Amino acid sequence: MPAPTYEFTAQKRLRRTRSRAVSNLPVFSVSSLKPHEIDPVYMTLVCPTCRTWVPINKPDTLRPKLSPHHTEKAGTEDPVRCPGSHRLVVIDVDVERWYQRLEEGLPQTDGRRSTRVIRKPKAGSAPAVMQIVGVTVDDKTARKLDEAHVQGCSTCSVRDNKGQTLRAVEVASRCADGRRLAQLAAHTKRLAPARRKAQMDREDWNDRREWGLRLLHEQQWDTVSRPVGDADLQRVRDALAALIKTLNPTKADAPQLTAWERADLMSAITLLATQEEQLSR
Ligand SMILES: [Zn+2]
Numbered sequence: 001m002p003a004p005t006y007e008f009t010a011q012k013r014l015r016r017t018r019s020r021a022v023s024n025l026p027v028f029s030v031s032s033l034k035p036h037e038i039d040p041v042y043m044t045l046v047c048p049t050c051r052t053w054v055p056i057n058k059p060d061t062l063r064p065k066l067s068p069h070h071t072e073k074a075g076t077e078d079p080v081r082c083p084g085s086h087r088l089v090v091i092d093v094d095v096e097r098w099y100q101r102l103e104e105g106l107p108q109t110d111g112r113r114s115t116r117v118i119r120k121p122k123a124g125s126a127p128a129v130m131q132i133v134g135v136t137v138d139d140k141t142a143r144k145l146d147e148a149h150v151q152g153c154s155t156c157s158v159r160d161n162k163g164q165t166l167r168a169v170e171v172a173s174r175c176a177d178g179r180r181l182a183q184l185a186a187h188t189k190r191l192a193p194a195r196r197k198a199q200m201d202r203e204d205w206n207d208r209r210e211w212g213l214r215l216l217h218e219q220q221w222d223t224v225s226r227p228v229g230d231a232d233l234q235r236v237r238d239a240l241a242a243l244i245k246t247l248n249p250t251k252a253d254a255p256q257l258t259a260w261e262r263a264d265l266m267s268a269i270t271l272l273a274t275q276e277e278q279l280s281r
């Protein structure tokens, strides 16, 4: 039998399909943009060249770049590619700091803090972080899960000689699942009042968001119909404050926005922030 022969010639390798194109424009850092021009949660930003929202490609790698994009609206014939396509970026913001900057930037003009107090959109606190577990499973569901487990588990139940479940054994002698369920039931029972409050806060939160969007809408009409005054500036700031509040990433049980809703909201914030800048000049 002939010995197998091996081919030592190097195989021609397939070229990587990923684009290595890099923009001629210099690298820029995300932190050089204004906070309302970045969304570090979704890794999108306002392209410094064409001012449209653009995602950052491969943000977790060593060479994150701006996605290739056109400067015209989608569907335009012969679109022109923005020179900012494939531009290298340095991601140097974290979500918490970014949000802080976004909030702090609010009433600020010319680098000094305005003494004007921003009116609170509506009374009521934002939902607290504490009820995370209580939000996923309510007390009733947890109790039912626990009861169902006891019914079916011989370790967790005390039965009569006909096999009928009489009651649950004490927590310490239950099986691992049973113990977890008992704890969950006890935990959610304790949290129930807070949970109901959180539910109300969430509704309040949605109200606030709607309120902000309504103000934004009114503002857009107002700027075309009459000259701007102090009240308009205040209104823009109020709307901005309300919208920024709804973005808050630090509230773990705040209603999660879809990517689209969030993009919408960020565009609205950018628009308002720019308007605010122009009005307060
Ligand atoms: Zn661009």
Ligand SMILES: [Zn+2]
Pocket: 149, 153, 154, 155, 156, 174, 175, 176, 177, 178, 179
């Ligand atoms: Zn069990």
